[in-house]
Amino acid sequence: MKRTKSLKIYILASLFAALTAASAFIKLPTPWVPLTLQTLLVYLSGLLLGPWGGAMSQILYLLVGLAGLPVFTGGCGPTYVLYPTFGYLVGFIPASFTAGLLAERGGYLLPALGTLICVLVIYVFGVPYLYFSVNYLLGKEMAFLSALKIGFLIPIAGDIFKGGAALGIFYLIRMRMPIPISKR
């Protein structure tokens, strides 16, 4: 029985990696910049699969994208590490883990706190990577405040909105089955 559960976690992690990949192509047509559902799935993978399942799914997403499947928005393959935005993808892993850790404890406040921290953790990894890749990889100076503005202040509103949406979906699903879903 233990074997069945661990295998099920692995399969669910693969499914959520694939869902994250698929969601990168579903665009909400908004009057301003188009939003993708990608980060929504990142939050949900942590909330639904728990800390280790969520982190595993995002590691898989990263590996599959680097292996050449076009699952990243705007490119794929090993060269994606050159993209200034690659840091956000790396941040998906600890973000998902964090959300899962807090959501596991039940209630309504802790999952909400987990989702908020999840949103912020992605930027903790994304903005420094943006700063360093512009300064050292591209070899050009950029003030950290500029990186903060471009990489954090502009996109944060959309992500908080998606965090709220993920939380709502999480509550809906939790009514119907135990969380993490691998326990059912």
Added chain:
Amino acid sequence: MKFLQDITLGQYMPQDSFVHRLDPRVKFFILLILMVTLFFIEAPLKFLLMGLIVFLIIRLSKIPTGYVLKGVAPFVWLFLFAACAHFFFTPGRSIRPFPIGFVNVTVEGVVNGTVITLRILLIIVLSSMLTLTTTPLELTTALKMALSPLKRFKVPVNDFAMMMMLTIRFVPILLLEAQRIINAQRSRGINFETGGLIQRAKKLVPILIPLFNLSFLRADELSVAMICRGYATGKERTSFREVRFSTPDFFALAAVMLVLPFFFL
């Protein structure tokens, strides 16, 4: 949301060529060596030599050069950003008729911008060659072997390879499912193109909830099916897809090793 037609799964282009037949681990290793080397070269002659190597790899793979360059298109903004940042903001000797007002172009800036752009271009083309000549499943095998030292830290490397292959298989299946769900909800009156932001967000629920339920059911069925067929997590298994180191791999490695010293003279 006609995204299903837009996505082309994988970059692999099948050809009967020397490069395609190489062991994926060898290709992965050669790619890493050449990419690291690129970060150490600055002289024009060395860039020319590396360019010749890349061109030779393209010819050997029988993939049209235009097709390779098409893969570079998504990175054009990166080139422009890097080049302009150097052209206009590097202190040094100005090129006439600059400076004009606050706009200045310097010799050092042009040189640095060109070096950075060439470096990025060659890195992108090299890694494109890896994904163009190797299937994702072969790359998974190579990655699994590259990650095998992590076994001593109790990382489930074998299961990770299985999971990667599952993810690759699931992407088209889930896209089809999503498309089917969207069409079913459309036929029941939901219009995904109208309404404000909140309205559109609410319309995602009829897509995501059924998609998740289907995913969970599929996970249940797949785990039972795999266990019925004797799969056990964490165990070493034989592989239906074997990779072998052979003579062409030796030649490729030898060629790269022979040419490397020229970059460090």
